[in-house]
Amino acid sequence: MLTPSEIEEIKHEVERAGRGLNASVEALKIVQRQRRWVPDEELEEVSKLLGVTTHELDAVATFYSFIFRRPVGKNLILVCDGPACWMLNGHMLAETIKAELGIGLGETTKDGEFTFLPISCIGLCDKAPAMMINDDVYGGLTPEKVREALKKYR
Amino acid sequence: MSAKDPQAYPLTAGMEMNGKAVGLQKYEALGGYEGAKKALLQMGPAQVMQEVKDSNLRGRGGAGFPTGQKWSFVPMGENAPNTRYLVVNADEMEPGAFKDKFLLEGNPHQLIEGMVISSYAIGASVSYVFLRWAYKEAAKRIEQAISEAHSKGYLGKNIFGSGFDHEVRLHTSAGRYICGEETALLTALEGKRGIPRAKPPFPQICGLWGKPTVVNNVETMANVPHIIRNGAKWFKEISRSSDGGTKIYGASGRVNRPGAWELPMGTPLRELLEIHAGGMKDGYKLKGIMPGGASTEFMLEEHLDTPMDFDSVPKAGSRLGTGTLMVMDHKTCPVGLVLNIMEFFARESCGWCTPCREGLPWLTGILRKVEHGDGNPEDLEILNEHIPLLGMGRTFCALAPGAIEPLQSALKYYKQDFEAHIEKKTCPYK
Amino acid sequence: MAIIFIDGKPYQAKDGVSLLDACLSLGFDVPYFCWHPALHSVGACRQCAVKVFKDEKDAKGKIVMSCMTPVADGMRLSIDDPEAIKFRASVIEWLMLNHPHDCPVCDEGGECHLQDMTLLAGHVYRRTTLKKRTHTNQDLGPFVNHEMNRCIQCYRCVRFYKDYAGGKDLDVFGCHDHVYFGRSRDGALESEFSGNLVEVCPTGVFTDKTFKKHYTRKWDLQAAPSVCVHCSLGCNTLPGERYGTLRRIRNRYNQSVNGYFLCDRGRYGYEFVNSKIRIRTASVKTNGAAPADEAAPELAISEIRKKLNGTHEGGIIGIGSPRASLESNYALRELVGAENFYHGVSDTVFNMMGEIVRIIKDGPVAAASLEDAREADAVLVLGEDVSNTAPMLALALRQASRNAPMVNLAKFKIPHWDDAAARNAIQNEKSPFFVASFTGTRLDGLSSEKPYRAAPDDVARLGFLIAHELAPESPGVPDASAEEKSLARRIAVALRNSKKPLIVCGTGPQSIHILRAAANAAWALKRAVPDARIAFSLPGCNSMGLALMDFPSGRPVSEALKRVQAGGAKAVIVIENELDESIGKEGAEEIMSLPCSVAIDFIATRTSQLAGVALPAASFAESQGTFVNNEARAQRFYMVMQPQNKNIHGVWRWIMEIKAALGTEKQCPEIDALTAELAKRMPQFAPIADRAYFPPPGFRIAGMKIPRQPHRYSGRTAMHTNIGMVEPKPPADTGSALSFSMEGFYDASKKQKIPSALLTHYWAPFWNSVQALNKFQSGTGGPLLGGESGKRLMEPSGSAPAYFTDIPEKQKKAPGPSGANNKGFFAVPLYHVFGSERLSMESQAVAGLCPEEGQPFIAASPRTLSALGLNKSDTMELEIGGAVFDFKTVADEEMAEGLAGVFVPKNANIAADLAGLYSKLPAWARFLVKTERKQ
Numbered sequence A: 001m002l003t004p005s006e007i008e009e010i011k012h013e014v015e016r017a018g019r020g021l022n023a024s025v026e027a028l029k030i031v032q033r034q035r036r037w038v039p040d041e042e043l044e045e046v047s048k049l050l051g052v053t054t055h056e057l058d059a060v061a062t063f064y065s066f067i068f069r070r071p072v073g074k075n076l077i078l079v080c081d082g083p084a085c086w087m088l089n090g091h092m093l094a095e096t097i098k099a100e101l102g103i104g105l106g107e108t109t110k111d112g113e114f115t116f117l118p119i120s121c122i123g124l125c126d127k128a129p130a131m132m133i134n135d136d137v138y139g140g141l142t143p144e145k146v147r148e149a150l151k152k153y154r
Numbered sequence B: 001m002s003a004k005d006p007q008a009y010p011l012t013a014g015m016e017m018n019g020k021a022v023g024l025q026k027y028e029a030l031g032g033y034e035g036a037k038k039a040l041l042q043m044g045p046a047q048v049m050q051e052v053k054d055s056n057l058r059g060r061g062g063a064g065f066p067t068g069q070k071w072s073f074v075p076m077g078e079n080a081p082n083t084r085y086l087v088v089n090a091d092e093m094e095p096g097a098f099k100d101k102f103l104l105e106g107n108p109h110q111l112i113e114g115m116v117i118s119s120y121a122i123g124a125s126v127s128y129v130f131l132r133w134a135y136k137e138a139a140k141r142i143e144q145a146i147s148e149a150h151s152k153g154y155l156g157k158n159i160f161g162s163g164f165d166h167e168v169r170l171h172t173s174a175g176r177y178i179c180g181e182e183t184a185l186l187t188a189l190e191g192k193r194g195i196p197r198a199k200p201p202f203p204q205i206c207g208l209w210g211k212p213t214v215v216n217n218v219e220t221m222a223n224v225p226h227i228i229r230n231g232a233k234w235f236k237e238i239s240r241s242s243d244g245g246t247k248i249y250g251a252s253g254r255v256n257r258p259g260a261w262e263l264p265m266g267t268p269l270r271e272l273l274e275i276h277a278g279g280m281k282d283g284y285k286l287k288g289i290m291p292g293g294a295s296t297e298f299m300l301e302e303h304l305d306t307p308m309d310f311d312s313v314p315k316a317g318s319r320l321g322t323g324t325l326m327v328m329d330h331k332t333c334p335v336g337l338v339l340n341i342m343e344f345f346a347r348e349s350c351g352w353c354t355p356c357r358e359g360l361p362w363l364t365g366i367l368r369k370v371e372h373g374d375g376n377p378e379d380l381e382i383l384n385e386h387i388p389l390l391g392m393g394r395t396f397c398a399l400a401p402g403a404i405e406p407l408q409s410a411l412k413y414y415k416q417d418f419e420a421h422i423e424k425k426t427c428p429y430k
Numbered sequence C: 001m002a003i004i005f006i007d008g009k010p011y012q013a014k015d016g017v018s019l020l021d022a023c024l025s026l027g028f029d030v031p032y033f034c035w036h037p038a039l040h041s042v043g044a045c046r047q048c049a050v051k052v053f054k055d056e057k058d059a060k061g062k063i064v065m066s067c068m069t070p071v072a073d074g075m076r077l078s079i080d081d082p083e084a085i086k087f088r089a090s091v092i093e094w095l096m097l098n099h100p101h102d103c104p105v106c107d108e109g110g111e112c113h114l115q116d117m118t119l120l121a122g123h124v125y126r127r128t129t130l131k132k133r134t135h136t137n138q139d140l141g142p143f144v145n146h147e148m149n150r151c152i153q154c155y156r157c158v159r160f161y162k163d164y165a166g167g168k169d170l171d172v173f174g175c176h177d178h179v180y181f182g183r184s185r186d187g188a189l190e191s192e193f194s195g196n197l198v199e200v201c202p203t204g205v206f207t208d209k210t211f212k213k214h215y216t217r218k219w220d221l222q223a224a225p226s227v228c229v230h231c232s233l234g235c236n237t238l239p240g241e242r243y244g245t246l247r248r249i250r251n252r253y254n255q256s257v258n259g260y261f262l263c264d265r266g267r268y269g270y271e272f273v274n275s276k277i278r279i280r281t282a283s284v285k286t287n288g289a290a291p292a293d294e295a296a297p298e299l300a301i302s303e304i305r306k307k308l309n310g311t312h313e314g315g316i317i318g319i320g321s322p323r324a325s326l327e328s329n330y331a332l333r334e335l336v337g338a339e340n341f342y343h344g345v346s347d348t349v350f351n352m353m354g355e356i357v358r359i360i361k362d363g364p365v366a367a368a369s370l371e372d373a374r375e376a377d378a379v380l381v382l383g384e385d386v387s388n389t390a391p392m393l394a395l396a397l398r399q400a401s402r403n404a405p406m407v408n409l410a411k412f413k414i415p416h417w418d419d420a421a422a423r424n425a426i427q428n429e430k431s432p433f434f435v436a437s438f439t440g441t442r443l444d445g446l447s448s449e450k451p452y453r454a455a456p457d458d459v460a461r462l463g464f465l466i467a468h469e470l471a472p473e474s475p476g477v478p479d480a481s482a483e484e485k486s487l488a489r490r491i492a493v494a495l496r497n498s499k500k501p502l503i504v505c506g507t508g509p510q511s512i513h514i515l516r517a518a519a520n521a522a523w524a525l526k527r528a529v530p531d532a533r534i535a536f537s538l539p540g541c542n543s544m545g546l547a548l549m550d551f552p553s554g555r556p557v558s559e560a561l562k563r564v565q566a567g568g569a570k571a572v573i574v575i576e577n578e579l580d581e582s583i584g585k586e587g588a589e590e591i592m593s594l595p596c597s598v599a600i601d602f603i604a605t606r607t608s609q610l611a612g613v614a615l616p617a618a619s620f621a622e623s624q625g626t627f628v629n630n631e632a633r634a635q636r637f638y639m640v641m642q643p644q645n646k647n648i649h650g651v652w653r654w655i656m657e658i659k660a661a662l663g664t665e666k667q668c669p670e671i672d673a674l675t676a677e678l679a680k681r682m683p684q685f686a687p688i689a690d691r692a693y694f695p696p697p698g699f700r701i702a703g704m705k706i707p708r709q710p711h712r713y714s715g716r717t718a719m720h721t722n723i724g725m726v727e728p729k730p731p732a733d734t735g736s737a738l739s740f741s742m743e744g745f746y747d748a749s750k751k752q753k754i755p756s757a758l759l760t761h762y763w764a765p766f767w768n769s770v771q772a773l774n775k776f777q778s779g780t781g782g783p784l785l786g787g788e789s790g791k792r793l794m795e796p797s798g799s800a801p802a803y804f805t806d807i808p809e810k811q812k813k814a815p816g817p818s819g820a821n822n823k824g825f826f827a828v829p830l831y832h833v834f835g836s837e838r839l840s841m842e843s844q845a846v847a848g849l850c851p852e853e854g855q856p857f858i859a860a861s862p863r864t865l866s867a868l869g870l871n872k873s874d875t876m877e878l879e880i881g882g883a884v885f886d887f888k889t890v891a892d893e894e895m896a897e898g899l900a901g902v903f904v905p906k907n908a909n910i911a912a913d914l915a916g917l918y919s920k921l922p923a924w925a926r927f928l929v930k931t932e933r934k935q
C-alpha cells in the first residue's frame, strides 16, 4: 500500500504534469524510493492516481531498465559493463562480488541485502573500471577496492 | 588547471579539480548570467538566433547539426503555436562518453543560463533537462542550481524585468540508451515507452506533446551564454577549425592520463592522445581509437593527424561523435570489444523496428560464437552482410546504424583478428 | 492523380497516399507487416522497402520504406531492385530467427500473412544456429487464444486494440527483442472488438478460440457471403463451414458498412447455429400434450391442413419477425394476406420503427452508413448506448472523434496516414463529441464535456433544445433551465461549425420523443451543414425490412392479440419470434392457444414450445435472403451450408409448403424468384431487383458458377466415407450463382471481376491471409471491385422538415423514500453487448461474458439506493406495470439520480414474464421491501 506521503507526492507530480501517463516515470520512482521495486499492488494504486490502467502503466514500467518489477535487495550493486571498463577488465569484478556475496549477475543475496546487476557505462570511463552501489559511485576499482566498498553496506 | 583564461576555455574556466561545482557566486564573478541579461534586455529573439547561427556552433550531441539553423525551423510569429519547448539532452548513455557529466557536475549554472537564452530565442516558457538515471550527483547540483537561479530571479517570472518568463524542469530518466535519441527522448519525457518517432515531422515542428520543440545537447547549451556574451566572431576565433568554439574532449583506456579537457575545436587526435592523455601506458601500444563513443568507427595510428572536428573526422572514416576517445591497446581483443559493444546495443534496442531488434542480437550471438572460438567463415559473411542492411534509412532510427559502425571498421581493420579466432578456435588474446 | 514510375513504367497513383498504398492499389506485391489498410503507416517492420531514385539519371537510388514515403508526381521507384529485394528477404530472415518453424501445426497456417510474406520476400534458408527466445502465453478469455512465441512484433495488435478501438487492457511490455504483447496479467480482454486481433495479427499469436474447439484447416472451409444477424447494422460476414457445422465467422469487407472489422458479438455469436436448442425436426402437439417427437414434415403439414380446413380465408393470422428475412416475412404476409399480417414487435417498437422510417423518408437528412459515421467530424449521441446495442457504430464513432483535429495535420505537413505522427500532433484533441445517456457508456471517454445523464424525456428535451438553437422555427422547450439551454447552445454551436456532423439515436431507450428530438436536431442542422447525417440503432437485423414492408400502415402484435381475444382468428403462424418479448407471457399464451398455432423457427423458443406445430427452420447460414439494415441498406446473405437434415427448410419455403398444402399454390418458387417478386410487388424494395447487386442463379463467369470452397479444399472424396464409399455429387444450388463446390470461377487479377456480392473468400497468388483483400478492392480501403454488395432503399425526399412539436414534460423526480409503498424509481432499459441479443447468447463464449453471470439486475446510483434504504448487493422486489419481479441490485455510480436501469439478459432460462419486461419500459417502478430481507 502506498503511504500517505507517497500518495501526496504522486498527486503533486500528476498535478504538475497532468493526468495520464505524463508523470508515470516520476510516480514509479517515488514508489521505488522506499521499496526499491514496484509491486503489483502499488502499480495498481499508482495507475489509479494517474488515471490509466495497470496495463498501460506496466507497459511503461517494463520498458525502462531502472523500474524494477521484481524485488531488489536493500543495496543495489551496479557494475559497469561498458566498453571502457571492459577494456580494463571490469568484467572480472563480478568474480570478486561472487566470492564476497555469493551472487552472480541478476541475483539477490538470500538475506535480501544485495542485488547485483550490470549497468551500461556510467560516465566514469576515465576512472575505469567503475561501479555504483546505491547512489555512490566507485572508480579505479580493483578486487581489493570492491571488497572495501562492500564493507560499508553490510 | 587552475586560473584558466575564460576567453580561451569558456566552458571550464572556473572549474576546479576538487570535484565541486562552480557555485553561483563564482559563476557570476566570471560573468555568469550576463549573457542572459544581454540577450533578454538588449537583443530580440531573432537576434539571439542570428548570433548563434553566425557563431557556427554545431550540436555537440554527436551529429554536429548547426544549432542556429535547428532553431530557425521552429515556427515563430503570430500564427505559430504559442506553446514551445526546449529540451536539453543530458542522457549521455553513449558508452565511453562522460563529457556532459563533466559539464553538468562542474558548472550547472552555465547550462541553466544557456537554457534561458535559448528558450528566449525560440519563445519557450518551459524547458526540460532530460537527465540520465545514473547521474545522481548531477541531479542534485542541477536541482540546487535551479533553485538558486530562481531565488536570484534568473528563472521565474519576468526575468531581468524583460517580461520573459521561464521555468526549467529536471526530469531524471529511468534508463535506456534509446532515450538519448531526440524523438525517443520526447516520447519518454511524455511518460510513455521511449520509442523514437519518424522524422519528418521534426521535433522543431511537432515535438513534445505535439508542440514545437528544440532538443539540444548539454554541451551545446553550455556554449550559448558565451556566444552571446562574447559574440559570434570571438567564438569562431577560439576554434582551430571552421566549426566554432571549443570542445570537451576526453580519453579512456590504457592511456597515462585519462580524463576530459576543454580544447579548441579541431585539436588534432595526436595532440589529444599524446599530450593531453599523456600517451599510451607503458607496455601498451595503440591499436585503435573510437573517437566519439561506442557508435563510432575505429581510427588508427595513421589517422592521428586528423583535426577533431565534425567535418574532418568523417574524412578519416569515422565520426566526431561525443569527442571522448576510447583508446584500444594492442593487448585488447577487438572482437571481444566489439562483442561488448554489440551486447550493449542489442540490449538497448527499443524493440520497435525489425532490423535493429532482431539483427543486433543475431550479430551479438555470432560475435560471441567467434570470440569463444566457435565461429566459422560463414559467420563472418553474415557479419559483413549486415553492415549495409543496418545502415541509415534501413532502420527506424540511428541506433542500429550507430551500433554497426564499430563492427564495420573492426571487420575492415582487424580482419586478421576475426580470422584468427576462427582458425585457432579460441581468442588469441587470452 | 500523380504519375509514378515503377521499375521504369509509368502508372497513375492517387495523390497524397503512401507509396505502399499506391503499389498495392496498382496490384503490385509489396510485402508489409506493420502497415494495415485501416491502421495505416508507422514504419516499424521495415518489410515494405523499395528503392527510390532522385531522377532519371540517379542509378544508385535510396532504400526507403514505401509505407512512410508519400507519393509525388514524377517519382521513380523500383520494387525489383536487387538491393531492395535483398533487404526485404533479410527482414523475413530476422523475423524468422525466433519464430517457430512449425507451420504445419500452427492455427494460423494457411492464412498466415507471415507465411505469405516469407514466400513473397523469398527467404527460404535458415542460417542461424542461435537458440530461439520463448515467451509464456496468457489466458485472454473466451474469444482470443494467445501464443506469444509466434509474435513478429509488428505492433498491429496494440495499434488496433488501443489506438483504433480505444481498448486499455492490451499493451506491449518490455524492451528490445523481449517485447511482449498481451495484458499486464491474464484475464479476458475487455474490448468488445477483441476478436479483430485474430484478423489483424499477421501470425498465429492471436487466433479464434471458438474456432480452435472445432478446428479445421482454413482451406477446408466452405463459405458464402453473409450478413450478421446480431444487431441492426448489417455487418458483412464470411461464415465458414465444415462437416455440417459452422466453424467461425470472419469479416467480409464492405467499405460502406463494417469495413475491415466486426464486433465480438458478431464474430462469436454464431454457435447457436450448431447448438442443442436448434429445432431440427418438426413436432406436433397432440391434445395439448408434449410434442410428438420427430414428426415427419408431411405429418406436420397435414396436421396444419387438418386444423385449418375451411378457415383459410381470413382465419389465419401471421406474425412476422424483425430477425426473419424480407423473403420470409413477405411469404407469410402473402400467405395470410396483408390485413392479417402482424409485426412481431411491441407497440413501442412498432411506433418507433414507423417514426424512424418517416424521419428518413420524409425528412431532408440521410441515414448515416457506418462509413458516414467513420467520416463524421462532430457527434451527438442522444440516449442510445451504442456500444451495447450497435457496437460497430460505436467503433465508427471512435474514428469520428479523431476527424476534426486531423484537419490540422496539414499545418504540420503530416499526411493523414502517418499514424504515429498524426497521433502525436493531435494529442488528446477530439472532434466535438456529446453524449446524453441514462448511465455511463463506453463512449463517454470521447465526450467533449461531462456526459449529460438524464431520463429519456430529459434527453429528448435536450435534443429539442439543440434543434431550437440550430433553427428557431424548431420548437423550443419553454421550461428549460438556464444550464440546459447553455449546454444545448454549446452543442449546437459545435455541430454547426463542423462539416459532417452526425446525430446518433436509436430504439434502445424506447422513447419516441428521443427519436423526434434527434430528427428535429438533424433537420435543423441540415440547414447550416448540408452533410449532416442521422444514425439509428434498431432492435433486430431486419427491423427496417419489416417496418418498410407495411409502411405507413401495418400493425403490431398487440393487434393480433386483440383479434384473437375478439375471436377473429382460428390459426396463427409465427415466424422466428419470441412472442412474450413483445406481448408478454399471457399474451403469448393466448395467441398460441388458438386451435391451430404454428411456429417456424430454427431455435426452440418459449413460443415454439407453446405452438401446436413447430417447424424446423434454416438459420441464416443455411438459407438465403435479404436483410435491411439500420440505414435501409438491403443486403443479401447466401447459404453457407446445406441444412443438417432434409427436414430443415428456410422459413419462406415452409410457408410455401403450407400454401401448397392449403391448395392455393402448387408450385414452390425458388428464393431468387421470391426476392424478384417482392421487389416487383413492393416499390419500396424495387432497388433490390438490380441484378448487379443481386446476380441471378443463372449468372456465370466464363460459363462457371462462383465456388463456395477455395480451390485447395481437401478431403472431398473422403469426407463422407463413414456414410458411403461413393463420393456424393455436390448439392446443387438453384437459388444463387454460387456452387457447393471448389470448381468454378475464381480470379484475383482484378481483370475479370467477381461481383463483390458473391465473393466467398479472398485469395490471390502469394496472398492466403485476409490481406489478400487488396486484390479485390479498387485501391486499398476502397470499394470492392465488381459492384456494390448492398442497396440503399431509402433516401431523404429533400422536402422541408415538418418539425415535431410535442415536447415531453420534464421527468418527474422519484417520489422518494417516504413510506414503504411509495418508494419508486423510473425504470429504463439497459443493454449489454454480451447478453441483450438472444441468438449470440447460445454461444458459450458470449454468454460467459454477460454481466452479473447472466442474472437480471437493477442498477441505480448509490445515492438513489441509499435513499431507498438499499445496499448495493441487496436483492429487491420491483413492481413494474402491475407485475412483481425479483432483482439483484447493482450500484451504478453513473446512473442518473432517480433512475433504475433494468437489465434482463436474453438467455434461455429467463422466465417468460421477465422476458416481456422491456416492452413495458420505460415506466415507473415501485420497490417493495422484501420481507425476508436480512437486516
Ligand SMILES: Cc1cc2nc3c(=O)[nH]c(=O)nc-3n(C[C@H](O)[C@H](O)[C@H](O)COP(=O)(O)O)c2cc1C
Binding pocket: B058, B059, B060, B061, B062, B063, B064, B065, B067, B070, B089, B090, B091, B092, B093, B094, B177, B178, B179, B180, B181, B182, B183, B215, B216, B217, B218, B220, B221, B397, B398, B399, B402
Ligand atoms: C541512439 C541515439 C542515442 C543518442 N544519445 C544521445 C545522448 O545521450 N545525448 C545527446 O546529446 N544526444 C544523443 N543523441 C543525438 C540526439 O538524437 C540529438 O541529435 C542531439 O541531442 C541533438 O543535440 P545537438 O543538436 O545539440 O547536438 C543520440 C542519438 C541516437 C540516434
Ligand code: SF4
Binding pocket: B178, B196, B348, B349, B350, B351, B352, B353, B354, B356, B357, B395, B396, B397, B398, B399, B400, B401
Ligand atoms: S533502430 Fe529501430 S529498434 Fe533500434 S532503437 Fe531505433 S527504432 Fe528502436
Ligand code: FES
Binding pocket: C020, C031, C032, C033, C034, C035, C042, C043, C044, C045, C046, C047, C048, C049, C065, C066, C067, C068
Ligand atoms: S509496412 Fe512499411 S515499415 Fe512496416
